[in-house]
Amino acid sequence: xxxxxxxxxxxxxxxxxxxxxxxxxxxxxxxxxxxxxxxxxxxxxxxxxxxxxxxxxxxxxxxxxxxxxxxxxxxxxxxxxxxxxxxxxxxxxxxxxxxxxxxxxxxxxxxxxxxxxxxxxxxxxxxxxxxxxxxxxxxxxxxxxxxxxxxxxxxxxxxxxxxxxxxxxxxxxxxxxxxxxxxxxxxxxxxxxxxxxxxxxxxxxxxxxxxxxxxxxxxxxxxxxxxxxxxxxxxxxxxxxxxxxxxx
Amino acid sequence: xxxxxxxxxxxxxxxxxxxxxxxxxxxxxxxxxxxxxxxxxxxxxxxxxxxxxxxxxxxxxxxxxxxxxxxxxxxxxxxxxxxxxxxxxxxxxxxxxxxxxxxxxxxxxxxxxxxxxxxxxxxxxxxxxxxx
Amino acid sequence: xxxxxxxxxxxxxxxxxxxxxxxxxxxxxxxxxxxxxxxxxxxxxxxxxxxxxxxxxxxxxxxxxxxxxxxxxxxxxxxxxxxxxxxxxxxxxxxxxxxxxxxxxxxxxxxxxxxxxxxxxxxxxxxxxxxxxxxxxxxxxxxxx
Numbered sequence: 001x002x003x004x005x006x007x008x009x010x011x012x013x014x015x016x017x018x019x020x021x022x023x024x025x026x027x028x029x030x031x032x033x034x035x036x037x038x039x040x041x042x043x044x045x046x047x048x049x050x051x052x053x054x055x056x057x058x059x060x061x062x063x064x065x066x067x068x069x070x071x072x073x074x075x076x077x078x079x080x081x082x083x084x085x086x087x088x089x090x091x092x093x094x095x096x097x098x099x100x101x102x103x104x105x106x107x108x109x110x111x112x113x114x115x116x117x118x119x120x121x122x123x124x125x126x127x128x129x130x131x132x133x134x135x136x137x138x139x140x141x142x143x144x145x146x147x148x149x150x151x152x153x154x155x156x157x158x159x160x161x162x163x164x165x166x167x168x169x170x171x172x173x174x175x176x177x178x179x180x181x182x183x184x185x186x187x188x189x190x191x192x193x194x195x196x197x198x199x200x201x202x203x204x205x206x207x208x209x210x211x212x213x214x215x216x217x218x219x220x221x222x223x224x225x226x227x228x229x230x231x232x233x234x235x236x237x238x239x240x241x242x243x244x245x246x247x248x
Numbered sequence: 249x250x251x252x253x254x255x256x257x258x259x260x261x262x263x264x265x266x267x268x269x270x271x272x273x274x275x276x277x278x279x280x281x282x283x284x285x286x287x288x289x290x291x292x293x294x295x296x297x298x299x300x301x302x303x304x305x306x307x308x309x310x311x312x313x314x315x316x317x318x319x320x321x322x323x324x325x326x327x328x329x330x331x332x333x334x335x336x337x338x339x340x341x342x343x344x345x346x347x348x349x350x351x352x353x354x355x356x357x358x359x360x361x362x363x364x365x366x367x368x369x370x371x372x373x374x375x376x377x378x379x380x
Numbered sequence: 381x382x383x384x385x386x387x388x389x390x391x392x393x394x395x396x397x398x399x400x401x402x403x404x405x406x407x408x409x410x411x412x413x414x415x416x417x418x419x420x421x422x423x424x425x426x427x428x429x430x431x432x433x434x435x436x437x438x439x440x441x442x443x444x445x446x447x448x449x450x451x452x453x454x455x456x457x458x459x460x461x462x463x464x465x466x467x468x469x470x471x472x473x474x475x476x477x478x479x480x481x482x483x484x485x486x487x488x489x490x491x492x493x494x495x496x497x498x499x500x501x502x503x504x505x506x507x508x509x510x511x512x513x514x515x516x517x518x519x520x521x522x523x524x525x
Binding site for chain 1: 396397398399400401402406407409410412414415416417418419420422423424487490491492493494496497499
Binding site for chain 3: 272276279280282283286290294295298299300301302303305306307309329330333336337340343344365368369372375376
């Protein structure tokens with residue numbers, strides 16, 4: 001895909017991209033329209049990069065791995081949370097609306113302040129955790145399948161999709177609560193009591209309304225809603241009393 | 249690859265616990281109770297009497313509420329539905345992330361509303377039962 | 381690396397705009413259907429029916445207050461309550477009760493950590509039960525006229 005067009009000289013089909021724009025100091029946000037050549041395998045990220053290269057160099061966006069393993073390019077496309085690097089533009093209709101993730105402050109254009117996501121995680125989530133299991137180890141007895149929460153790529157799509165987060169910035173959110181459940185499943189030296197106390201936060205597990213939008217949005221099969229429900233099952237079992245979360 | 253985390257200032261946290269496992273259990277139990285009570289109430293008031301919509305006339309209402317079993321069921325229904333409704337309203341309002349002061353007013357307001365609902369409802373049931 | 385700056389990260393005194401689902405009114409984000417899947421739809425309708433039933437509770441108490449005014453007042457209400465519009469409102473009420481109740485069963489089971497991975501199937505199954513019950517109820521109510 002190039003500015004020059006198809007090798008056979010004909011112009012490739014185009015789609016209209018409506019892209020959210022905001023720069024510091026602007027009185028507000030707006031949408032800019034761009035006609036972008038789109039082929040059968042063109043991803044939304046490629047289309048946005050084309051806009052950057054050929055139409056507007058001031059368009060700001062984040063991306064990294066280009067194969068849905070880093071979570072950096074999360075955004076809303078036609079109202080749905082997706083990773084732009086693996087979302088085909090050809091399937092999205094003639095007009096494609098691209099917006100940054102919801103419920104997180106926008107820094108500029110399609111870039112949001114991801115600290116608002118990272119700060120919600122329990123303090124016990126380590127920066128780097130070494131695996132205790134050797135690659136050739138078999139699962140423990142009685143467990144046929146298991147899910148590694150390291151699948152979470154902290155992309156923020158779940159927080160954007162969550163209807164509770166739409167009205168409450170204090171809600172800990174799906175990613176953080178699912179991380180807490182993951183710590184209960186595999187503590188690795190973390191005190192489970194502290195995790196349960198943390199999850200009992202008034203803006204924690206009990207604020208979830210089981211909409212399951214987080215699981216729908218998750219590109220990495222973390223299933224945060226199911227994990228929150230498991231966390232609530234533990235809490236509802238009466239093993240914990242309500243505790244106040246200490247500021248971190 | 250190390251992931252760098254930047255810890256910023258404290259996020260606003262609610263000082264007390266407006267939500268808890270106890271609230272969840274209460275909502276669940278009243279909800280389950282209502283499944284039975286509302287079914288009885290709806291069947292009795294729309295599907296038993298041979299009239300348009302199954303609605304009872306004045307004398308039929310008085311006879312209905314004077315029955316001790318019905319009186320008990322309807323009294324329980326009023327209690328369960330009021331508790332469930334107030335907790336549900338509270339959940340909806342708390343989702344709007346009110347500050348601590350507003351949250352206290354919400355709690356007080358809903359407590360007053362709930363008690364007033366129960367008071368008027370029991371007054372209604374009692375008065376009608378006494379007329380039978 | 382708590383508290384350290386990364387090069388290029390600017391310290392700001394205020395946050396930028398925050399996108400919210402909905403139409404600018406905070407609570408509308410709960411009901412915005414764009415990009416929503418079954419669970420989000422179920423949550424939104426549960427909330428609408430719940431709020432509707434709260435309104436109905438007080439309407440119902442107000443209507444029942446007519447009984448305190450005696451037989452003629454209640455008979456007057458019954459003449460109104462047996463027309464097609466009111467019967468339709470009765471059917472709507474039954475829909476609200478059925479949806480909120482049956483979805484409530486799903487929320488209670490799923491929200492307690494049971495069958496969370498079957499929440500969609502549960503919605504459909506309870507939906508079939510609710511639809512059949514509603515159809516039967518509507519036939520009975522309309523047929524009584």
